Amino acid sequence: MNILVEKPDFRAGSIGKFLEFFSKIKKEDSLALISHIDLDGIVSTKITNEIFHTDLIKFVDYPVFNLNLLEDLKLQGVKNLVITDLYVKDEELINKLNEFENVLIIDHHQFIRDFNSSKISFINAQDYCAAYLCFYLISSIKEIEHYDWLVACASISDFLFIKNEIWLKEIFEKYGDKFSIKEGLIDQNGKFWELQWYLSLAIIYSKESNLKDVYYSIGKDFGNMGDLTKSAKVVEDYIEESLIKFEEEKINLRNGFFWEFIPEFKVGSFISNMISTKYTDKTILIARPSDKHYIFSARRQDGKENMDLLLKSLTKNFKDADGGGHIKAAGGHVSIKDKEEFKKLLGIEIDKL
Ligand SMILES: [Mn+2]
Structure with a gap:
């Protein structure tokens, strides 16, 4: 049974802009994924990489999401970029992005202006986590239902579970949990709460350079996080x-x-x-x-x-x-x-x- 992924109301870009980007990507051209160091960033990357299949992945925080990072990627011969769960802070960075052949940005933060161009596909909707936006967009190309539980986890960890509440309810039920909000907060006793909690802690445990281990430890089946629980428990204490x-x-x-x-x-x-x-x-x-x-x-x-x-x-x-x-x-x-x-x-x- 397919659970309907509701369409987000996009403030910039559209599903058309996403498809346009995808159609321009040639397999032989180097493509890098850049995302944020948190659960939403990692899940966004898992999902987008279902169609891009690259090992060139960078998880960064804002101080590192800068001109140097982009320049380094250019020097490495990267032609295409997919950036998720990060906002582009200024015109300098936008100009730099325009130096690449094709750039896709899927984000849910406030933005300075709609900087869609012939090279940049910028897609933004707010009050959803970035992983949900990626899930909606990539679902239009590929069946990725196996990652629905991870998107639900990202929605909880980003505190963005109201706009996609109907979808979340169904996902919770699918895996035998109950979606309930009290005073604006998710009930902290369920399976999903615990999962996103340990996933987030495992991310915190990892140094920036080990984040790819976390990324690769997460499996497709519900709750599969390899042996990340061990490191998560250290951070919990x-x-x-x-x-x-x-x-x-x-x-x-x-x-x-x-x-x-x-x-x-x-x-x-x-x-x-x-x-x-x-x-x-x-x-x-x-x-x-x-x-x-x-x-x-x-x-x-x-x-x-x-x-x-x-x-x-x-x-x-x-x-x-x-x-x-x-x-x-x-x-x-x-x-x-x-x-x-x-x-x-x-x-x-x-x-x-
Ligand atoms: Mn986010």
């Missing part, structure tokens, strides 16, 4: 300890909390989801330093503060900085040398909230 630390170290702000911590694993944005689920009426800002950047995530579950705008405004006057995302969840970074200045500004901004 670590998160538990960190949440206790948050309560001890959080800095009270008028409208929420700020917390800086140097995690052993990249659990920053993951922990902010858990904390913001606990404090739904608070703006939660969690920051961590890395080699070159000061990286932060912002969450606000009740939607009374726009996280996309907040991080855009906080980062706009810094060089080598970026910020944005969704109303309820956003991320960003400034250069590590601007850390103290950013924190100062954060103090000022937060007082104003």
